[in-house]
Amino acid sequence: xxxxxxxxxxxxxxxxxxxxxxxxxxxxxxxxxxxxxxxxxxxxxxxxxxxxxxxxxxxxxxxxxxxxxxxxxxxxxxxxxxxxxxxxxxxxxxxxxxxxxxxxxxxxxxxxxxxxxxxxxxxxxxxxxxxxxxxxxxxxxxxxxxxxxxxxxxxxxxxxxxxxxxxxxxxxxxxxxxxxxxxxxxxxxxxxxxxxxxxxxxxxxxxxxxxxxxxxxxxxxxxxxxxxxxxxxxxxxxxxxxxxxxxxxxxxxxxxxxxxxxxxxxxxxxxxxxxxxxxxxxxxxxxxxxxxxxxxxxxxxxxxxxxxxxxxxxxxxxxxxxxxxxxxxxxxxxxxxxxxxxxxxxxxxxxxxxxxxxxxxxxxxxxxxxxxxxxxxxxxxxxxxxxxxxxxxxxxxxxxxxxxxxxxxxxxxxxxxxxxxxxxxxxxxxxxxxxxxxxxxxxxxxxxxxxxxxxxxxxxxxxxxxxxxxxxxxxxxxxxxxxxxxxxxxxxxxxxxxxxxxxxxxxxxxxxxxxxxxxxxxxxxxxxxxxxxxxxxxxxxxxxxxxxxxxxxxxxxxxxxxxxxxxxxxxxxxxxxxxxxxxxxxxxxxxxxxxxxxxxxxx
Amino acid sequence: xxxxxxxxxxxxxxxxxxxxxxxxxxxxxxxxxxxxxxxxxxxxxxxxxxxxxxxxxxxxxxxxxxxxxxxxxxxxxxxxxxxxxxxxxxxxxxxxxxxxxxxxxxxxxxxxxxxxxxxxxxxxxxxxxxxxxxxxxxxxxxxxxxxxxxxxxxxxxxxxxxxxxxxxxxxxxxxxxxxxxxxxxxxxxxxxxxxxxxxxxxxxxxxxxxxxxxxxxxxxxxxxxxxxxxxxxxxxxxxxxxxxxxxxxxxxxxxxxxxxxxxxxxxxxxxxxxxxxxxxxxxxxxxxxxxxxxxxxxxxxxxxxxxxxxxxxxxxxxxxxxxxxxxxxxxxxxxxxxxxxxxxxxxxxxxxxxxxxxxxxxx
Numbered sequence: 001x002x003x004x005x006x007x008x009x010x011x012x013x014x015x016x017x018x019x020x021x022x023x024x025x026x027x028x029x030x031x032x033x034x035x036x037x038x039x040x041x042x043x044x045x046x047x048x049x050x051x052x053x054x055x056x057x058x059x060x061x062x063x064x065x066x067x068x069x070x071x072x073x074x075x076x077x078x079x080x081x082x083x084x085x086x087x088x089x090x091x092x093x094x095x096x097x098x099x100x101x102x103x104x105x106x107x108x109x110x111x112x113x114x115x116x117x118x119x120x121x122x123x124x125x126x127x128x129x130x131x132x133x134x135x136x137x138x139x140x141x142x143x144x145x146x147x148x149x150x151x152x153x154x155x156x157x158x159x160x161x162x163x164x165x166x167x168x169x170x171x172x173x174x175x176x177x178x179x180x181x182x183x184x185x186x187x188x189x190x191x192x193x194x195x196x197x198x199x200x201x202x203x204x205x206x207x208x209x210x211x212x213x214x215x216x217x218x219x220x221x222x223x224x225x226x227x228x229x230x231x232x233x234x235x236x237x238x239x240x241x242x243x244x245x246x247x248x249x250x251x252x253x254x255x256x257x258x259x260x261x262x263x264x265x266x267x268x269x270x271x272x273x274x275x276x277x278x279x280x281x282x283x284x285x286x287x288x289x290x291x292x293x294x295x296x297x298x299x300x301x302x303x304x305x306x307x308x309x310x311x312x313x314x315x316x317x318x319x320x321x322x323x324x325x326x327x328x329x330x331x332x333x334x335x336x337x338x339x340x341x342x343x344x345x346x347x348x349x350x351x352x353x354x355x356x357x358x359x360x361x362x363x364x365x366x367x368x369x370x371x372x373x374x375x376x377x378x379x380x381x382x383x384x385x386x387x388x389x390x391x392x393x394x395x396x397x398x399x400x401x402x403x404x405x406x407x408x409x410x411x412x413x414x415x416x417x418x419x420x421x422x423x424x425x426x427x428x429x430x431x432x433x434x435x436x437x438x439x440x441x442x443x444x445x446x447x448x449x450x451x452x453x454x455x456x457x458x459x460x461x462x463x464x465x466x467x468x469x470x471x472x473x474x475x476x477x478x479x480x481x482x483x484x485x486x487x488x489x490x491x492x493x494x495x496x497x498x499x500x501x502x503x504x505x506x507x508x509x510x511x512x513x514x515x516x517x518x519x520x521x522x523x524x525x526x527x528x529x530x531x532x533x534x535x536x537x538x539x540x541x542x543x544x545x546x547x548x549x550x551x552x553x554x555x556x557x558x559x560x561x562x563x564x565x566x567x568x569x570x571x572x573x574x575x576x577x578x579x580x581x582x583x584x585x586x587x588x589x590x591x592x593x594x595x596x597x598x599x600x601x602x603x
Numbered sequence: 604x605x606x607x608x609x610x611x612x613x614x615x616x617x618x619x620x621x622x623x624x625x626x627x628x629x630x631x632x633x634x635x636x637x638x639x640x641x642x643x644x645x646x647x648x649x650x651x652x653x654x655x656x657x658x659x660x661x662x663x664x665x666x667x668x669x670x671x672x673x674x675x676x677x678x679x680x681x682x683x684x685x686x687x688x689x690x691x692x693x694x695x696x697x698x699x700x701x702x703x704x705x706x707x708x709x710x711x712x713x714x715x716x717x718x719x720x721x722x723x724x725x726x727x728x729x730x731x732x733x734x735x736x737x738x739x740x741x742x743x744x745x746x747x748x749x750x751x752x753x754x755x756x757x758x759x760x761x762x763x764x765x766x767x768x769x770x771x772x773x774x775x776x777x778x779x780x781x782x783x784x785x786x787x788x789x790x791x792x793x794x795x796x797x798x799x800x801x802x803x804x805x806x807x808x809x810x811x812x813x814x815x816x817x818x819x820x821x822x823x824x825x826x827x828x829x830x831x832x833x834x835x836x837x838x839x840x841x842x843x844x845x846x847x848x849x850x851x852x853x854x855x856x857x858x859x860x861x862x863x864x865x866x867x868x869x870x871x872x873x874x875x876x877x878x879x880x881x882x883x884x885x886x887x888x889x890x891x892x893x894x895x896x897x898x899x900x901x902x903x904x905x906x907x908x909x910x911x912x913x914x915x916x917x918x919x920x921x922x923x924x925x926x927x928x929x930x931x932x933x934x935x936x937x938x939x940x941x942x943x944x945x946x947x948x949x950x951x952x953x954x955x956x957x958x959x960x961x962x963x964x965x966x
Contacts, residue, residue, distance in 0.1 A: 013775050013903045014894055020774065021891040024914045028884055031921050038835045038925060039873040046835025053832065054848040222852040
């Protein structure tokens with residue numbers, strides 16, 4: 001030892017070391033306070049974050065209920081399909097991510113961004129579907145590169161599939177992705193972004209029955225997103241199946257006979273209101289709507305001048321033409337203005353209220369009674385019936401027989417048509433009713449507008465001799481079909497009145513009348529043809545200018561409506577062919593094929 | 604060689620608390636890595652046993668002898684640190700380890716012991732009230748050489764962990780206002796220089812992540828955020844041993860090494876944090892209290908620097924895991940998995956015990 005003292009004077013260094021010790025203690029207390037804040041004060045926040053870290057909620061999509069025809073043939077089915085969504089929250093760099101995804105999934109970057117942009121306002125953790133109907137290769141690629149793309153979320157979903165393509169497309173409708181607005185306006189509370197819902201047809205009307213309840217699975221995941229097992233699960237509940245009144249074979253036939261034309265067919269059981277076939281042509285393939293990316297065909301469909309999306313059976317409004325003549329015949333008979341033996345003479349032309357009116361045959365039909373008037377569909381005869389009746393009675397009977405009001409069928413967007421009267425003209429057109437218009441309306445022209453389904457209903461009222469039913473697509477035997485199609489009050493017309501008119505209708509088809517082409521041997525068909533001329537009102541005159549160059553034939557819509565058999569009627573067939581020419585020439589032979597098909601199957 | 608007096612003067616309480624903390628550490632290493640291959644907790648037990656043997660061997664040699672030869676030990680250290688840069692195999696991108704068949708040794712950890720011994724030597728005969736320019740520059744360069752070599756590995760965290768030891772020694776020697784200002788200016792210049800030239804991008808990101816960890820949750824802020832989630836979700840009582848979802852499901856990074864204390868927070872809650880903090884505080888208190896039992900200035904410096912070494916690693920590690928300090932790769936002494944760190948702590952404690960048991964001069 002250098003110094004003499006045994007022990008050094010260490011007072012100063014020891015004092016300094018104590019200062020440091022105090023400093024360390026202060027720091028420790030400061031740290032402890034920080035831990036207190038994180039663990040006790042902010043515990044809830046961090047607990048939630050750790051739960052969010054470790055659990056993943058997976059929606060197990062429920063299958064939509066099937067839609068079957070009356071014989072059990074599946075018209076709307078489900079098939080397995082994969083879709084991939086993006087969770088923006090998980091993107092490290094949104095633009096880079098989009099670029100990489102566009103390469104991975106072969107989607108153009110602009111299309112992808114546009115797609116995501118539509119849902120911009122939704123929370124970033126919500127998955128947005130970017131591609132569906134993935135091929136197995138695509139599924140494999142996404143699965144394999146899961147770690148590289150934490151923002152992608154792969155999901156299996158049962159997908160709607162219409163095995164017969166465009167068969168009954170208008171009746172079935174189609175499903176499409178729920179739009180952002182539809183979610184926000186709260187109509188579909190249980191549904192989520194990207195869910196598919198029925199947009200029209202039966203799919204829409206019975207949405208709540210068809211749609212199931214989605215299940216949910218809560219999984220534990222590790223930091224790499226690998227599942228470590230399920231902790232809770234609620235199985236999805238499949239939507240209920242529904243059975244329709246449609247008959248697959250008749251529907252197929254109805255579409256077959258319409259092919260290449262524009263028109264509609266309604267086949268209905270007059271006693272129950274069950275619709276056996278509901279065809280509108282041109283048509284579309286509802287399978288195409290399920291894709292979330294709008295294909296070009298979709299644009300073609302919307303922009304087509306032939307309106308293939310329009311369901312002509314309930315939304316097409318046409319002048320009824322001669323098929324309306326039965327309305328005034330029924331009314332006039334019932335009111336006692338005419339009877340079976342009332343005779344008028346047709347010379348091919350007549351002047352009423354100082355206006356010339358023509359029959360459809362230039363040389364005229366000659367002398368005839370009411371039944372012959374129906375058989376020949378004579379205009380001159382009916383002008384005089386209409387004149388006797390007056391517009392108020394005509395419109396009253398038209399409404400009684402189902403015109404001017406929705407039939408109440410279980411389809412969305414049904415049109416009501418139009419039954420004009422002086423009051424309507426005053427209020428809507430701000431014009432006075434012209435007496436000549438009564439004459440036009442009497443033969444189904446003028447502002448009168450009807451839908452093919454209304455014509456079918458009207459035919460069934462006649463077939464039932466006054467009993468009115470509600471046309472419907474849902475089979476009452478269907479489990480979901482607890483909805484009752486109430487029978488409305490019977491029409492206030494005598495049975496004998498009906499029998500007279502039905503005799504006329506029978507002769508139309510079976511005794512060389514205008515509808516002879518609809519004749520099916522041994523199947524007592526009663527019917528009525530119609531050919532609408534687009535000439536009588538001023539509004540139609542504008543149309544006429546455009547169509548002047550076309551032939552007269554081409555401008556008429558061709559109608560046929562009828563029922564069979566005459567006693568105890570089983571089937572109503574209504575056909576309209578747009579620009580089809582005379583009813584007897586075009587619509588009647590088509591109706592014949594349909595009656596034939598029905599008879600082969602059911603009679 | 605060890606007489607009865609020495610045995611009687613051994614601080615068994617210090618050894619006890621040392622063992623207790625090491626065993627708790629093994630338990631947490633087990634909790635965080637039992638599902639991983641590599642048997643980390645077994646290896647840690649092996650290192651514990653090895654370190655304990657090293658500790659007792661270290662007690663046999665009088666610390667004054669160690670201090671006498673400290674300069675040669677230091678030269679060997681510089682040689683080793685230089686050699687590792689040339690011959691070392693990089694592990695995880697850094698040439699920090701010497702590879703042996705069953706274990707790796709990190710000389711930059713053990714370097715702390717050599718540095719403490721040499722600094723003690725430098726200040727052994729320093730009797731002035733305030734630090735002189737010469738001693739100051741000498742001690743700075745004693746730290747600077749190994750720190751520079753370690754920073755080249757690159758292992759900035761360990762290099763920076765030498766600084767509290769140096770500052771502690773300087774403080775003990777006595778700092779007047781002029782010196783403090785000088786150190787601050789030097790530090791500032793070094794900081795600016797380092798930010799612009801020395802720091803790698805990931806290191807800069809770690810610093811900026813401190814300010815707003817949630818801005819970039821999957822980048823630099825991820826570690827801090829996940830660590831805070833682990834600690835915060837533990838709440839007051841914790842989720843239970845081996846039941847911490849953040850660590851068991853691997854959301855927490857480096858959970859058996861640098862972030863092992865986050866697991867304490869998650870699995871044993873605030874209660875666990877307080878208890879472990881108390882046991883560390885007791886260890887640190889015991890070390891500082893030992894200063895009074897040193898027979899000479901050398902002993903005081905040794906004990907003080909060991910205490911500083913352990914205390915600051917402890918504090919910085921805890922600040923790091925709750926986002927108050929950049930993620931600098933500083934392990935929690937005795938808790939974090941890693942043999943070299945454990946051995947260094949044991950050797951440091953051995954030095955303290957050595958000084959304490961030889962407090963009565965043999966005159």
